[in-house]
Amino acid sequence: MGVSRAIYPGSFDPVTLGHLDIIHRARQLFDSLIVAVAENEAKSALFTAEERIMMIEEAVGDDPGITVKRLDGLLVDFARAEEAFVVIRGLRAVSDFEFEFQMALMNRRLEPHLETIFLTPQEDYTFLSSRIVKEVGRLGGDVTPFVPTPVVLRLKSKFSGGASDGNSSTGQRLG
């Protein structure tokens, strides 16, 4: 039996062109894709979950096959509630792999029906991360090649108020 519904979870703080590339690739493989925007307590976000959801909705347009929802709690509980047992994650570099592997296996342990599928973005986007985009934006650099227009505008307005990006993590993951 084929699977027609998948979840693409992430922090998306903010969504980048790399994320959008994965969304469009996943959408070609599945009839329906739920982009699940997580409240991640380990990361303090620049944008609220509502802002992040709105930016993704604006960026994907009116494709009825894509819905954007907030993810509170465990991904496996969300997957059961949505009856969607395929999780999409993007893999950009080897540095992503360890965390992604741990997460995929933990999710499968928690919900044996859950499968994780890794997609690789267009190579132009392999260096992109939300964390780096925020840093470039905060320091006044041009982010237009890296994020969709609604995000460019919101980053400008966030940083014109002198806000900090609230995420000083220097971990190895591209984030």
Ligand code: PNS
């Ligand atoms: O974009 P990110 O920050 O790499 O995404 C990580 C995310 C949101 C996919 C992950 O933290 C997650 O699934 N959070 C939901 C809570 C959960 O289920 N945690 C256990 C995962 S093993």
